[in-house]
Amino acid sequence: MDRSNPRERVAAHHREGEGVVRVPYPIGFRTTTVLRTECVTPNIIRVTVGGPGLDGFHSYQADDHVRIVFPDPDGTLRHPVPNEEQMLDWPKPFPTTRKYTVRRYDAAAREMDIDAVVHEGGVGSAWASSVAVGDMVAVAGPPGAKSFPHNYGHYVFAVDTTALPAAARWLEESPSDVSAHVVIETDDAADHAYPLASREGVSVTWLVRSDARSSLAETVQGLELPDTRTFLFAAGESDDIKPLRAWSKGRLDSLFTGYWKRGVADLED
Numbered sequence: 001m002d003r004s005n006p007r008e009r010v011a012a013h014h015r016e017g018e019g020v021v022r023v024p025y026p027i028g029f030r031t032t033t034v035l036r037t038e039c040v041t042p043n044i045i046r047v048t049v050g051g052p053g054l055d056g057f058h059s060y061q062a063d064d065h066v067r068i069v070f071p072d073p074d075g076t077l078r079h080p081v082p083n084e085e086q087m088l089d090w091p092k093p094f095p096t097t098r099k100y101t102v103r104r105y106d107a108a109a110r111e112m113d114i115d116a117v118v119h120e121g122g123v124g125s126a127w128a129s130s131v132a133v134g135d136m137v138a139v140a141g142p143p144g145a146k147s148f149p150h151n152y153g154h155y156v157f158a159v160d161t162t163a164l165p166a167a168a169r170w171l172e173e174s175p176s177d178v179s180a181h182v183v184i185e186t187d188d189a190a191d192h193a194y195p196l197a198s199r200e201g202v203s204v205t206w207l208v209r210s211d212a213r214s215s216l217a218e219t220v221q222g223l224e225l226p227d228t229r230t231f232l233f234a235a236g237e238s239d240d241i242k243p244l245r246a247w248s249k250g251r252l253d254s255l256f257t258g259y260w261k262r263g264v265a266d267l268e269d
């Protein structure tokens, strides 16, 4: 598998590609240190990690993710080891990990932000709620991009709180003359305070899931889309975005990713 020049390959696909292309990255493992934490909204905690461990880290696509690797209950960190194929050899049994989007990476400052949703239960959620400045954080990845171009005339984002970091990063990194509908569903209206770059041509619709009943798909299906090549990015609770698969088929190019599933711990996408 060709893992060379991911920066150039992702940039080329952003410029002139079509549809979704996988661009594998050389995959690293690193230990970082918590520099600060911040409650961005009542249910989203930003964990900023950094230090020399971040040197050589890379991220080129708005929805790139890393795996946080958690120690065993006795405190032992069984971590993956980079191999000659620029991939990771993972210990067996597979350690506890959870996936989070690279919300921001600043190579010069040696900092990366992760915006973690806190919810009932869950290793990742408990970690984000309790992590403190100076704690070590083990980070694997990102493994590569499911890259989608920046050259569509219009974009639709159908996301919940977990994919809000990816949508927010896309708003900051995509060309400013591209229009978009961003539809975001949260469990708590207080999370609508999450800061998003405001851009001409981008409309944001905030929804609240009530009693786990989602109106995300039907809201997206009711959008008046412009008569131009449009790309759909759908990510969040997997059952909530599912109806959009049939709706978008043959109509829009798309990227679907189930980020989590009700009642399932550590959903593998």
Ligand SMILES: Cc1cc2nc3c(=O)[nH]c(=O)nc-3n(C[C@H](O)[C@H](O)[C@H](O)COP(=O)(O)OP(=O)(O)OC[C@H]3O[C@@H](n4cnc5c(N)ncnc54)[C@H](O)[C@@H]3O)c2cc1C
Pocket: 065, 098, 099, 100, 101, 102, 114, 115, 116, 117, 118, 119, 120, 121, 122, 123, 124, 125, 126, 161, 162, 163, 165, 166, 257, 258, 259, 260, 261, 262, 263, 264, 265, 266, 267, 269
């Ligand atoms: C590519 C990718 C990128 C992601 N980026 C982010 C990100 O930037 N920020 C982020 O917060 N999440 C992100 N996620 C989702 C995150 O990995 C899952 O929500 C994960 O399950 C959280 O782990 P946990 O240990 O807290 O809960 P788990 O142990 O996995 O699950 C425990 C229970 O909590 C439920 N649960 C899991 N997540 C939620 C939730 N958000 N709300 C309510 N109930 C939940 C599960 O259904 C299960 O019943 C991403 C997922 C993927 C695949």
